[in-house]
Amino acid sequence: GEDSSWAETIFDQALGTVEAGRLQPKFLRPSEGFALPMIIIAVAQELRAANPKRTKHYNALIDQLIEKIQRLFVNEEHRCVLEQTGIDGTPQFDHFEGRLLNPGHAIEGAWFIMKEARLRSDRDDYFSLGKKMLDWMWEWGWDREYGGIIYFRDVLGHPSHEYWHDMKFWWPQTEAVIATLLAYHQTGDDHYLTLFNQAYDWALRHFKDERYGEWYGYLHRDGSLSVDLKGNLYKGPFHIPRMFLEGIELFS
Template sequence: MDNKKGGFIGQIESNEVINVAAEKGSVLNARILWTFSSAYKLTKIEDHKKIAKRAFNYILKYFYDTEFGGIFWSLHPDGTPKDTKNQIYAIAFVIYGLTEYYAVSKDEKALKVAIDLYKKIQEHSYDPINKGYLEAFTRDWRNIDDLRLSDKDANEKKTMNTHLHIVEAYANLYKVWKDETLQKDIIEILQVIDTHFINEETGHLKLFFDENWIENPDVISYGHDIEAAWLLLQCAEISEEHSLITKYKKHAIQLTDATKEGIDEDGGLWYELEPKKNELISEKHWWPQAELMIGFFNTYELTRDKSYLNVVLKNWNFIKKHILDSENGEWHWGINADYSLIEKDKAGFWKCPYHNARACIEIINRIEKIKNE
């Protein structure tokens, strides 16, 4: 927590050094909001709810753009806007956090802002001609040249990653706001993802497209493959569209099986593969491990094939040995092929208590469900 300037510190470095001068990212703060709200559901620990409320208050006061109705991408440490672009990915995460917070707090302001942000995405990002959603805009919702989430991404107008997290956010909103138009929007996004983003020949995801759905082939992202495997099925179940539930059960198994290609002998999941060169990005980051645990457990639930459960257990042992920081808390960014630590943020713009906390919460809830059957 940033006890001098409010909210949360923008970065804790790999060596536990707190960087009070770091910019504050909307994604980090939205994920803190979601994580501590979701944790409170499970733990009923009042401190978790208090931290969620702190994140909620800070987002509304500093990140929420009351003039144009968007979310600032980043702030200076004192809370003044730094990068004011509207990145739809970030807005989706704020919706995700706000709706989870509303579920535990019943604060009507959280629901109202979530609904307003949903309507802004539909108004400005939705492509009524070709379907799907465009990536980013200026503060006042004009077109912008650089659409990328980060430097490593292709500069394309439609991406798998953003669509995945829009539907995740919309599904979480629908859980607390049973609006028929929202339900139809969720169903349409799932149909778009089925049509364009899932490669049924390989079982992997296609990641980048232009506005007319012409693909710009890129890497195979094992973490996104396995995250999509379980998360899209969950969204389909929330949509209550039976044909999509059936379809996404099949996708879940296929995406899970395709992810097996990226699992090392030690149980860890490699980061990405460059197919043209058949070149592995031989790092094991924290978040693909977290998503692997949920994704393979989910496929175990669907099939009752214990080979999927064995992958989860082996991966959990890998996490405990190499990723979990039992001394200082949280998870390390990851390890290199030689098992040396990747010295990047312990917490920061992209390193947030979301993938790993969610994995723990999901696995706990799924084990309880099986025990009660």
């Protein structure tokens, strides 16, 4: 009948879409991501420490990366650190990825930059930049109702596209601990000591397994346990030991 004919027409059209040349080829929107320059800074810092003969080379590389972060991802209008922008730094707020904020990730990048200022006495501007990133992203990330650093935010307040957007993962907490402790160490400002105590105390209360040791990895927004595994392909022995090592190095 008529319905059958309509259904077959739709079916034939659907089959036609898989024919070569029928549809426009897919394309990726030209964009830049915060993740790569941020993590290369940390790697370059470690390689420089291991091979001081190449200090000048690594300093120049880190300078380029920090300049790129400041130019593309540090958004003054919205007082945030964006995870993705256009290649010229233009915000891409018309889709999910362009509006995505990852407070823990940005705070991690903030302490990399503050650490660079601590290691190089001629770059006070780096400390100012890193501290600004920390200040902004703490406001976005700290959950005023339940405590802890929340996983994702949308810069325009729209719904997030990831189902775990309001969960508390272990690693954003460790990065907040390092960043606030470093800011306190460098400034002596009790404000950052207060933030450090907030982040550290909350993490220990909620993530630490008091009976068997180690930290859980995944909590619901209210701090209740989501799953009791302590390691997987994503959660390994990295962020937690680094948190303690960075603190020990700061005050040793």
